[in-house]
Amino acid sequence: MKKVVNDVNQIVDEMIDGLTSAHSHYLKRLPNTTVITRKDVPVQGKVGIVSGGGSGHEPAHAGYVGKGMLDAAVVGEVFTSPTPDQVIEAIKAVDSGAGVLLIIKNYTGDVMNFEMAKEMAEMEGIQVDQVIVNDDVAVEDSTFTTGRRGIAGTVFVHKIAGAMAESGASLAEVKEVAEKTIANVRSMGVALSSCAVPAAGKPSFHLGDTEMEIGIGIHGEPGIKRVPLQEADQIASALLNNILLDKDYTHSDIAVMVNGLGATPEMELYIVSRKVTQLLKEKQMNIHRTWVGEYMTSLEMAGFSITLLKLDDQLKDLLDRDCKTLSFCN
Amino acid sequence: MKKVVNDVNQIVDEMIDGLTSAHSHYLKRLPNTTVITRKDVPVQGKVGIVSGGGSGHEPAHAGYVGKGMLDAAVVGEVFTSPTPDQVIEAIKAVDSGAGVLLIIKNYTGDVMNFEMAKEMAEMEGIQVDQVIVNDDVAVEDSTFTTGRRGIAGTVFVHKIAGAMAESGASLAEVKEVAEKTIANVRSMGVALSSCAVPAAGKPSFHLGDTEMEIGIGIHGEPGIKRVPLQEADQIASALLNNILLDKDYTHSDIAVMVNGLGATPEMELYIVSRKVTQLLKEKQMNIHRTWVGEYMTSLEMAGFSITLLKLDDQLKDLLDRDCKTLSFCN
Amino acid sequence: MIILTVEKTKKWMNEIQKRMEENKEQLTALDQAIGDGDHGINMERGFREVLAKISDTHYESVADVLKSVAMTLTAKVGGASGPLYGTAFLKMSMAMHGKEVDEIVFKAAIREAVEGIKMRGKAGMGEKTLYDVWNQVANFLEEEPVEDWNALLEVCQATIEDTREMAASKGRASYLKDRSKGHVDPGSMSSYYIFEALMTVLETGE
Amino acid sequence: MIILTVEKTKKWMNEIQKRMEENKEQLTALDQAIGDGDHGINMERGFREVLAKISDTHYESVADVLKSVAMTLTAKVGGASGPLYGTAFLKMSMAMHGKEVDEIVFKAAIREAVEGIKMRGKAGMGEKTLYDVWNQVANFLEEEPVEDWNALLEVCQATIEDTREMAASKGRASYLKDRSKGHVDPGSMSSYYIFEALMTVLETGE
Ligand SMILES: Nc1ncnc2c1ncn2[C@@H]1O[C@H](COP(=O)(O)OP(=O)(O)O)[C@@H](O)[C@H]1O
Ligand SMILES: Nc1ncnc2c1ncn2[C@@H]1O[C@H](COP(=O)(O)OP(=O)(O)O)[C@@H](O)[C@H]1O
Ligand SMILES: [Mg+2]
Ligand SMILES: [Mg+2]
């Protein structure tokens, strides 16, 4: 897998530079960090929202920094959680005194690094709280595992928590609505081809010419099973069935996301989204809105994920509010 | 190259269905056509803007349909110009009496099909005019060729003509500003891997493990030369130099686009954009704004293109105006 | 002597469709070399749609069949070849309008088709396009009787071979300039199948 | 007898760094099998940064060196292994604070490191993580004198082998459940290199 890179050890640094210099009118990099923030942080009186994770999932998370969503994104090495010192810088930069919410995807590394940062920031007198997104139904949620992974559903958590914070809510209120979103969001993905971590120089795994991996993780972690490639409609219903087995969305208002993992053309995502829309209507769900595109990628992996979020009036309102970020705008 | 599809002959139809059902709050499909329009067409008193082309370049062109950009996108088979009858449907749907501007990318097929439609619509008494975008400096613009191809620079033409039309300008005025944009926009691309037309079932061309194709066309048409893969910074300066050889942008205000062709991760696009920003600053150009992302793709091709647009006060103003489409919003 | 009837014209389309289906991959491969790799797909789709359209329709005249063919190709092929073949068949239809198709009418219709292609595509001889084949066919027919099908196909083949060494200056292949040399023009090849199909129909007689 | 000095501790880090560099691909490959394919990259980066940090710095005590190591690993590794190794070295440093590092202090420090890993990662024995190796090392040291390095490395190796047949229930590999069986845990392997490096340093004496 060929890459457009210079020094593989400088990828993250150069990416952040590229991103903040391209969009310097409303993003900035905290000097000597891997933290990208809104230009106007700290926003007085507003709860700060910080998310982040390993890089390689672009536009997550920097693409969601802006009015109505995140205040800062902390960027780690490719597929590697950022370190506590960086998270602390982000927390300090966005805190206006109203406290800071960390939105963490449920990976051992992310949880440990963000929690260390939280502990240290609290020692410095900043009010910090956290939520952990775990929307991936491909992983069994039992006491024998580290629990479900956080994948594309995280973007809805960013949007809703961000809108709540923007409205002037307290840290406890923002956390509460983020938790509500997490409780109502479920996702599952499929891969048709591998990605390659640039520094590793070779594909993370191998899939045969007629194989796909159901339940793939966004770092190329193997999924539930490897099966022969099927038609788009079949794959879409298989993923959807897994989600609906896990949570009942019948008669609900829902938000839908069909998320491309990297190399799958938008054309194919819409073929999937067509089937998803059909199936959800058949199953008597009321689609409030649908997002189709690349929201949480895995480098150049081919494949996609489907996310459903059950909405009540509050979530609907927050989801629909204006926001202004690079990759999500209402 | 594995695809998430059902029947390869139904791809375009299913994609359009998926797209218009996902975004039914502001897009619609004209029944029994491959035309996607704003829901509110014809917009009274406004010049209609129609673009389109073969599919496989998503989000072009349906992603640019909406307030402040296109009124309709006409979708052809993969990499194949749409047919005149479809273009006519689009023209009729968007014309409110103020006339219609066709924005055509300079490919023999597109030009012939859109021109046939224009002739027929004029016979029905609709005022139609056209502009042909030819921003690709990889192709020599001589009387011995069909001239330069239209590639990612087309998106700037959509934006600017769209903003002009939205402001209530006449067809002649909208055409004039579109022509001005075309005169000031230049692009060039590079491919690291091929794409595969779904119905063909195999890659359109082959690139060795350490090769890249400089000057690639967005349908996989071969470029200027095939050379060993280089570092991101080298590729970026090679493309930029070709553009700057063709047109002098020194001391100008410019808009920049780094456009991903499909499989290249956003991470890599930002590494490129970083270098482009550096080089342009060194060369004393004033970057007004930069867009980085997938705007005019070639299915799952890996690679990218760089576009520069020279701005005067009018173009700057039109580029900055509000717009509301799926893939471009200010 | 009448050489084309409604029946024969339908059969002609049938024969073309068979060839486009059989040679879809070959045409696509030729277009992958110097174009965008869809010519076979375009032609197969176009003539499949033509058959679907004309098979069960009743036509009064050859001109009517060909008009239907022209409309269908224009509406279903797209790309460069759609308007070009669409125009070719439309011009043939117009030249045959109100007439029975004997040798003279037929030859005049082919010449009209060639002019239509030229008008639409603005290509001249030697630009490595399907115009080359059509023009050579028309030239040949002006000199020779229609019976000499083998000679006509030889002309086609020779012209296709000629396109191999040309540098394209029209269509997508023109972007390649000298790099287009060494490859046969896909549109010329599909035109060959159109004439080969015609030969099969006319040779077998009534 | 003092077994670790500032000099020796620096040399220890040096030896670790060499091993992480040499085995970067192996560790990454192990992580590709049951994780996300970055463990070698993470470890190589971490200890490269450790060397850059400590090489030219003057330290008063072993505890100071290890604190620097811990801070650097925490700040440069990320992922799961960063906080875990960072915590391990930090706990060691804290246990050695104000002391010279003789056998007793050393053994106590290792036990503290193990407790730190457990506190941070919440893993117990048999969950197929680097905790397994650290815990077995601590257990071994409680029974045996520090000189028996070969026996200690054998314990490490046996533990690594044990992880092969375990189903992971912590870290990324846990997503695989039974499918994680048949693969050695990458973090256990990198822990092995840490102890192997220590052995080289301690064996060579002053
Ligand atoms: N201007 C032109 N005049 C005549 N024939 C042309 C012209 N441009 C292209 N062609 C023919 O069209 C063929 C390509 O058709 P096709 O692949 O279906 O369309 P596209 O190039 O739009 O994908 C070429 O091989 C050539 O013979
Ligand atoms: N909860 C945990 N407790 C102890 N060790 C763990 C835990 N989670 C993961 N590990 C160790 O971390 C190793 C993976 O490290 P690394 O690949 O660098 O981080 P990541 O999994 O975040 O990419 C695993 O092989 C395992 O030994
Ligand atoms: Mg990792
Ligand atoms: Mg084409």
Ligand SMILES: [Mg+2]
């Ligand atoms: Mg073609």
Ligand SMILES: [Mg+2]
């Ligand atoms: Mg890992």
